[in-house]
C-alpha cells in the first residue's frame with residue numbers, strides 16, 4: 001500500500017470538559033448535535049500539529065500503527081460513545097477519541113452502527129476508539145443540510161414497509177431506493193404484515209417493483225409468510241433494515257433470530273403510527289451467518305448528495321421515454337411536450353412512481 005506522511009492542523013482541545021467518560025445515554029439527535037458541534041470551524045482554533053499517515057488507495061487518514069489497538073465493530077452509537085464488539089462475546093463501552101471527532105468534518109456523524117474501528121482497551125468493560133476504518137456501503141440521509149450516516153459497511157438494505165398499520169407509503173420506498181442505489185447498496189423491498197390484508201390487494205404494488213427488477217418480499221413476522229425467502233437473502237450478508245416506525249423491523253429480526261428478543265411495541269391505535277420503539281441503530285449477529293442492523297423508524301428520508309437533475313436517473317423506467325421530450329433539460333414536471341408524461345398517460349410508467357418523482361423533485365415531504 002502506498003502511504004504518505006502529512007502534517008495536518010488539528011483543532012485545539014474543546015474548551016468544554018471532554019465527554020470521554022461521560023457515557024450517559026443521549027438520543028440519536030443529541031448525538032448528532034454533538035457531532036455537529038465539533039466541525040472544524042476556524043483557523044483560530046487550529047493549534048496542534050500531528051503526523052498522520054494517509055493511504056493513497058482509500059484516502060483514509062489514521063495515526064501510525066499501534067499494536068496495542070484491537071479491532072472491533074460498532075454495535076450501536078450510545079451517548080457520546082458507543083458499544084463495540086471485539087468478537088468472542090466481548091463487548092466494550094467505548095468513548096471516541098477527540099481527534100476523530102475533530103476530523104469528522106463531512107457531516108454530523110462521528111461514528112455509526114457497523115463502523116469498523118480500532119480500540120484501546122482500558123479494562124474489561126471500557127475502551128477508547130482510536131481509529132475508524134474507511135467506510136463502505138453507507139446509508140445516509142440529509143438532516144438540516146448535513147449528512148447523517150444511518151449505518152455503514154452493509155451489503156444491502158431491506159426497505160421495510162407494512163401493508164397496513166402504518167399504511168404503505170410507496171413514495172417513501174422510492175426515496176429509500178434512491179439513497180440505497182446512490183450509496184452502491186442492494187435494495188430489497190419487504191412488505192410486512194401481509195397477514196392483515198388480502199394478498200390480491202397488494203399485487204399491484206408488488207408487481208410494480210418486481211417489474212422494475214427489484215427484489216420484493218411480501219411477508220409477515222406474525223404468520224411466518226415469506227420468511228424463508230427473507231432468511232435466504234439475509235444469510236451471510238450485512239443488512240440494514242430501514243423504514244417507518246411500527247412497520248415491524250424489530251419484529252422481523254426477532255423472527256429470524258428469536259433469541260434476540262428485541263423490544264417491539266404496538267402501533268398507536270388513534271394515529272396508526274409506530275411509537276419509535278427502537279431508539280438507536282444496533283447491529284446484531286445472525287447465527288446462520290451475517291449481520292443485521294436494526295434502525296429506528298424515521299419520518300423523513302431527505303436525500304443526501306442527490307441533486308434535483310439527477311433524480312430522474314434513479315427512475316429507471318423513465319429512461320426510454322426521456323429522448324421523446326422536446327427539451328434536453330426537460331424536468332418532466334411543467335413541460336407540455338414531454339415523453340415521460342406521455343408514457344404515464346399511456347400506462348407505460350406507473351402513476352404512483354411518477355407521483356413520487358414529482359414529490360421528490362419538488363422537494364415535498366411524504
Ligand SMILES: Nc1nc2c(ncn2[C@@H]2O[C@H](COP(=O)(O)OP(=O)(O)OP(=O)(O)O)[C@@H](O)[C@H]2O)c(=O)[nH]1
Pocket residue numbers: 192193194195196219220221222223243244245246247248249250251252263264265266267274275276277278279295296297298
Ligand atoms: N399483524 C402483524 N403485526 C405485526 C407484524 N410485524 C410486526 N407487527 C406488530 O407491529 C408492531 C410494531 O412492530 P415493531 O417491530 O416494534 O416495529 P419497528 O419497525 O421496529 O418500529 P420502531 O422500532 O418504532 O421503528 C408490534 O406490535 C408488532 O407486534 C406482522 O407481520 N403482522
Ligand SMILES: [Mg+2]
Pocket residue numbers: 249250251263264277278294295296297
Ligand atoms: Mg424497532
Ligand SMILES: [Zn+2]
Pocket residue numbers: 322325326330331332333335337338339340341
Ligand atoms: Zn420530459
